[in-house]
Amino acid sequence: MTCFSVRRAAACLAAILALGLVPASARSPGPDAPAAAAAQPSAASAQASERILANGMKVLVKRDNRAPTVVHMVWYRAGSMDEVNGRTGVAHVLEHMMFKGTRTLAPGEFSRRVAAMGGRENAFTSRDYTGYFQQIHRSRLAEVMALEADRMANLQLSADEFAQEIRVVQEERRLRTEDRATGLLYEQLLATAFVAHPYRHPIVGWMSDLQAMTVADAQDWYDTWYMPNNAVLVVAGDVEPEAVFRLAEQTYGLIPARTLPARKPQDEPPQRGLRRIQVKAPAENPYVALAFRVPALRTLDGDREPYALELLSTLLDGGDSTRLTRNVVRGARVANRAGAGYDLTQRGPALFFLDGTPAEGRGTEALERALRAEIARIAAEGVPAAELERAKVQYVAAQVFKRDSVFAQAMELAKLEIVGLSHADADRILERIRSVTAEEVQAVAAKYFSDDTLTVATLLPQPIGDRRAPAAPLPGMRH
Numbered sequence: 001m002t003c004f005s006v007r008r009a010a011a012c013l014a015a016i017l018a019l020g021l022v023p024a025s026a027r028s029p030g031p032d033a034p035a036a037a038a039a040q041p042s043a044a045s046a047q048a049s050e051r052i053l054a055n056g057m058k059v060l061v062k063r064d065n066r067a068p069t070v071v072h073m074v075w076y077r078a079g080s081m082d083e084v085n086g087r088t089g090v091a092h093v094l095e096h097m098m099f100k101g102t103r104t105l106a107p108g109e110f111s112r113r114v115a116a117m118g119g120r121e122n123a124f125t126s127r128d129y130t131g132y133f134q135q136i137h138r139s140r141l142a143e144v145m146a147l148e149a150d151r152m153a154n155l156q157l158s159a160d161e162f163a164q165e166i167r168v169v170q171e172e173r174r175l176r177t178e179d180r181a182t183g184l185l186y187e188q189l190l191a192t193a194f195v196a197h198p199y200r201h202p203i204v205g206w207m208s209d210l211q212a213m214t215v216a217d218a219q220d221w222y223d224t225w226y227m228p229n230n231a232v233l234v235v236a237g238d239v240e241p242e243a244v245f246r247l248a249e250q251t252y253g254l255i256p257a258r259t260l261p262a263r264k265p266q267d268e269p270p271q272r273g274l275r276r277i278q279v280k281a282p283a284e285n286p287y288v289a290l291a292f293r294v295p296a297l298r299t300l301d302g303d304r305e306p307y308a309l310e311l312l313s314t315l316l317d318g319g320d321s322t323r324l325t326r327n328v329v330r331g332a333r334v335a336n337r338a339g340a341g342y343d344l345t346q347r348g349p350a351l352f353f354l355d356g357t358p359a360e361g362r363g364t365e366a367l368e369r370a371l372r373a374e375i376a377r378i379a380a381e382g383v384p385a386a387e388l389e390r391a392k393v394q395y396v397a398a399q400v401f402k403r404d405s406v407f408a409q410a411m412e413l414a415k416l417e418i419v420g421l422s423h424a425d426a427d428r429i430l431e432r433i434r435s436v437t438a439e440e441v442q443a444v445a446a447k448y449f450s451d452d453t454l455t456v457a458t459l460l461p462q463p464i465g466d467r468r469a470p471a472a473p474l475p476g477m478r479h
Contacts, residue, residue: 048234048413048423049241053248055257056229060413060423061244062236064406070138070237071407074148075131075414077232078225080203081266081348089205090213090221092125093169097218098132099123100161102154107161110147117143127199128347129418135407138238142247149251152231155222162215170211173204181283181459189457190351192275193291197268199348229257232417236410268293268349274451280460285336287459288364289355290371294342294448296350300425300432306344307432308440309352309448314391315383315441316340316354316374322391323374324356334362334370345419352448364458372449379446383438396430 048062080091101107114121119136121144134144177183187202194200205213233252235244271293297306316324317340324338338356354371358364402408413423 048236049245050423051245051248053228053253055253055255057231057233057248057252057255058417059233059245059248059252060235060417061239061241062234062406062409062413063239063241064236064409065238067406068138068238069135069406070141070235070239071133071135071410072141072144072148073131073133073234073410073414074152075129075232075234075418076225077128077230077418078130078221079126079128079347080201080205081127081198082225082263083198083201083205086209087213087217087221088201088209089169089173089203090209090217091130092204093166093210093213094218094221094226095123095125095130095132096165096169097157097162097222098151098155100158100165101156102151103156104150104154105147107158110151113147114144119144125203127203129414131414133407133410141235141239141244142251145247145251149255152226152228152252153255155226157215157219157222159215162218166210166213169204170207173202173207173210177202177204178207181279181281181461182287184281185279185287185289185457185459188277188279189289189291189455192277192457193293193351193455194268194349197266197348224261227258227260228252228255230260232414234410234414236406236413266348271453271455275455276458277456278458278460280462282464283459283461284464285357286364286461287355287357288368288371289353289457290368291351291353291455291457292449293453294350294352294444296346296348297344297421297429300421300428304432304436304440305444305447306350307429307436308444309342310344311388311391311395311433311436312375312378312441312445313340313342313352314395315378315387318391318394322394324354324371327374328356328367328370329359332370333359335359335367338367338371345415345421347419368456368458375445375449378442379449382442385438388436388438388441392434392436395433399426399430 048060050061051059053059078091080088083090099108099110101109105113111121114134114136117136117140119134119140121132121134123130123132125131132148134148136144177187190202191200204210231252233248294309295303295305297303314322316322317338319325324335324340328335328338335356336359339354341353341355343350354375356367356371358367403412412426416423416425
């Protein structure tokens, strides 16, 4: 959810707003936000306090006293990229099962207790991690820490509960992937762009794997990855750091560390030419998505190309005045919508996306050419200084204003830790984004956007009548 990308930051914040966790006034500013606002960190940007418990669990505390609330999160460094063939989707299935009872709590009791506190809670699984969170009044922090520590150590997996929940996950896959044309397209796009790395598998899992999954598979995943020395605890809000550290010692600190399995390299071999696929699915409009192989950020002071790629994404799709909207949508009128996306912080290999829906009377081939032409123009002509500066202002403003949400602050801290960076790197990343030159942006545009790095997926719309009627979500779909 949290990511260093103007376009995706807006989507992250929209998701948080949809959960009701922050007020609408916390939205990121528009492209006309003043440079002074972007240049100054908010009052919420003070560094977090850090402690590592004796069992290896890292604890981060971000104090923000603007409201008497606290966000409590536990992230495990285990996502779908850690799965093996035949058991795809097990990380997400276990996320569901974490709400189904422990040795001391009945199924669903965890959620009922948090609701009785007046709090909110949920969880999420990604390719890189699995996270669990609660937002509660500050007086309830000790209670939710005890609850979360209990299910870290004492999860009770029932075959009957698993049999029910695996059907929920299968229906989730149908609703969010198989019944959505773009969901199917991106699933096939990633399965084509990656041939060896586990990012090629869907987070929700392949249906055949879900149908064959057993409660023993979920238990093995829990036993393998759910331990304090593979987790990061983040507490943000109206708290005293030392008090939080004491609570962490009294709860999570009592859980013994265990030996983690060795993580073997999962390198993706070089791509040797353009890859192209077509996806047929019920839809109203055609659609095209392009994915280019690009580097991700591995060390803060290493290769500067990820910073330039992040700024390139902002130049293309950082708002209504940026290049794709200005040139492809409003100018040439090739597309009804066009976008770009890139996330420089992830555990595995990165992709740079271009996508869009062609305008009436225009085809996906014309849109694909127009999208690539915008990159080629930057590679050939560079970027004017004023445009580059405006993109930096937009980017930094989105990140700084995002921190008005305590929830987003906690997400940012945890994400950086999980991908192998440091929570203290957030402001340093912004500094390096500010320092990107026009020559660096031009260089990455020229280097990474050839046929040899490209996978193209085109949606061929089929009659809508072929699609099954949407079903009401089953209980448990919210996780």
